[in-house]
Amino acid sequence: MKTKEPGGPGPEPPGAAPEPPADAGAGAPGSAAAAVAVVGGEIGRASLWDDAWRDLRRRWVFWGSAAVLTAVAVMAVVPRVFAGKGVNEGCDPNRAKLGPSGDHWFGTDLAGCDYYAHVVHGARPTLLIGVAVTLFAFVIALLFGMLAGYYGGLLDAVIARITDVFFGLPFVLGATVILVAFPGHGIGAMTLVLVICGWTTMIRIMRAQVISVRDADYVQAARLLGASDRRIMARHILPNALAPVIVVAMLNVGNVIAGEATLDFLGVGLQYPEVSWGLQLNQAQDAFVDHPHLLIFPAVFLSATVLSFLMLGDAVRDALDPKLR
Numbered sequence: 001m002k003t004k005e006p007g008g009p010g011p012e013p014p015g016a017a018p019e020p021p022a023d024a025g026a027g028a029p030g031s032a033a034a035a036v037a038v039v040g041g042e043i044g045r046a047s048l049w050d051d052a053w054r055d056l057r058r059r060w061v062f063w064g065s066a067a068v069l070t071a072v073a074v075m076a077v078v079p080r081v082f083a084g085k086g087v088n089e090g091c092d093p094n095r096a097k098l099g100p101s102g103d104h105w106f107g108t109d110l111a112g113c114d115y116y117a118h119v120v121h122g123a124r125p126t127l128l129i130g131v132a133v134t135l136f137a138f139v140i141a142l143l144f145g146m147l148a149g150y151y152g153g154l155l156d157a158v159i160a161r162i163t164d165v166f167f168g169l170p171f172v173l174g175a176t177v178i179l180v181a182f183p184g185h186g187i188g189a190m191t192l193v194l195v196i197c198g199w200t201t202m203i204r205i206m207r208a209q210v211i212s213v214r215d216a217d218y219v220q221a222a223r224l225l226g227a228s229d230r231r232i233m234a235r236h237i238l239p240n241a242l243a244p245v246i247v248v249a250m251l252n253v254g255n256v257i258a259g260e261a262t263l264d265f266l267g268v269g270l271q272y273p274e275v276s277w278g279l280q281l282n283q284a285q286d287a288f289v290d291h292p293h294l295l296i297f298p299a300v301f302l303s304a305t306v307l308s309f310l311m312l313g314d315a316v317r318d319a320l321d322p323k324l325r
Contacts, residue, residue: 059319083116106297166197175268179193190260194259248313
């Protein structure tokens with residue numbers, strides 16, 4: 001009969017799980033980029049975006065900016081939710097430039113139109129131009145920044161030199177010169193001009209990100225396994241290079257909106273009977289002393305929208321960069 005040795009381990013109970021090795025759970029290279037979490041007996045791999053979302057949910061800046069931008073987006077898409085009147089509807093020249101009252105919350109404008117309705121309807125062209133310009137610039141940055149950074153050589157040199165030419169053109173001054181030369185100042189023309197002048201920053205950042213990851217070990221492994229360039233760029237490089245470009249795109253929306261309002265204020269942007277916050281600022285500049293409400297209300301809405309985009313971009317940047325948490 002076998003006996004237990006003195007000081008030796010006792011018999012394991014039936015069904016007992018084997019003890020993990022002493023070095024189980026020890027940190028390994030790359031564990032910070034993909035942390036492993038056990039939830040309910042299932043192993044899930046936490047991604048950068050999951051970590052960023054958990055961090056964003058704890059920030060009041062994120063929720064405050066998102067609330068303001070949601071309200072502005074609803075104003076742009078469905079203005080009748082906020083204002084019962086349309087653009088230039090129910091105008092009475094005899095009631096021009098009246099101050100705020102119960103009938104007209106923001107007063108009336110130079111033509112006797114309800115100023116609150118015009119401020120609400122002014123959100124649509126302003127937000128539409130800002131988002132459209134940023135989306136077009138984002139697509140240009142993804143396409144040409146990826147190609148330049150991945151292939152390098154002559155293609156990279158050509159794209160970099162073209163980018164330098166447009167980067168040296170001041171944003172507002174360049175847009176002003178183009179708009180003066182081509183007097184079609186509608187929303188489409190404004191979008192095209194601002195895209196021409198505003199795509200350079202994102203493409204530089206995208207190119208730099210691609211260069212930083214194109215020689216990584218996982219990219220080299222995919223190349224050795226026979227993956228095509230298209231698959232490597234789409235599945236391995238793009239997800240790891242996209243985060244900084246998204247942050248810059250959020251900041252760019254606010255900058256484009258401010259640039260569009262500046263062009264409207266200077267008289268080279270949208271023209272009457274269009275309605276936008278920048279155009280309202282242009283019409284109010286001569287009447288500010290006697291009728292300050294004509295300048296204050298669109299300026300407040302414009303400033304709140306631009307500031308919300310900038311604060312949202314800063315919050316997303318901090319959440320995506322672990323070193324800033």
